[in-house]
Amino acid sequence: GNSVTQMEGPVTLSEEAFLTINCTYTATGYPSLFWYVQYPGEGLQLLLKATKADDKGSNKGFEATYRKETTSFHLEKGSVQVSDSAVYFCALMKTQGGSEKLVFGKGMKLTVNP
């Protein structure tokens, strides 16, 4: 079946540090891939997406590249800020038989200290 495996947290970084959150997936066919961010007490916000192999999604300094050969979609940011403290979820979307659903990883909590 379809699944997403994320790096386990929690992770604490200092401001301006480099961030990588690993994400790999298992799916038949070619799913779309997403990163969502969840701030405390809120719902998920779409951070970035990629719909086909070698696509790069980017937003707010975050980037992730759809790597079909390694079935990965790692999230990176060159210099994190305190405001990036949140939980990050990697997800895939599979459309099948007229239905579609997001399949999420377990999430990784990031804390950025000043």
Next chain:
Amino acid sequence: NAGVMQNPRHLVRRRGQEARLRCSPMKGHSHVYWYRQLPEEGLKFMVYLQKENIIDESGMPKERFSAEFPKEGPSILRIQQVVRGDSAAYFCASSQGTTQPQHFGDGTRLSIL
């Protein structure tokens, strides 16, 4: 330009009571999805609806849970005879159509006493 609106934000029920969770999709969105988030877990798909139709309910427990998205009004997730294990955050998302990004509400946090 309201996003996905869920209410209530917090809901407390005693075991055996009914819980009703409401979701109004973003304007122009006709596809609604419900997900459940257990503590320290990712979100799990429950059900996918379009207006007056359940498209996929493969993630929803067979008993006590039901969902609807009527022609008029919000989508409703209904849990009958709640048990402690139903305590979770329930998120609704909406989209303009298949393959379009899903936009999430802030969730309803259900606590069962």
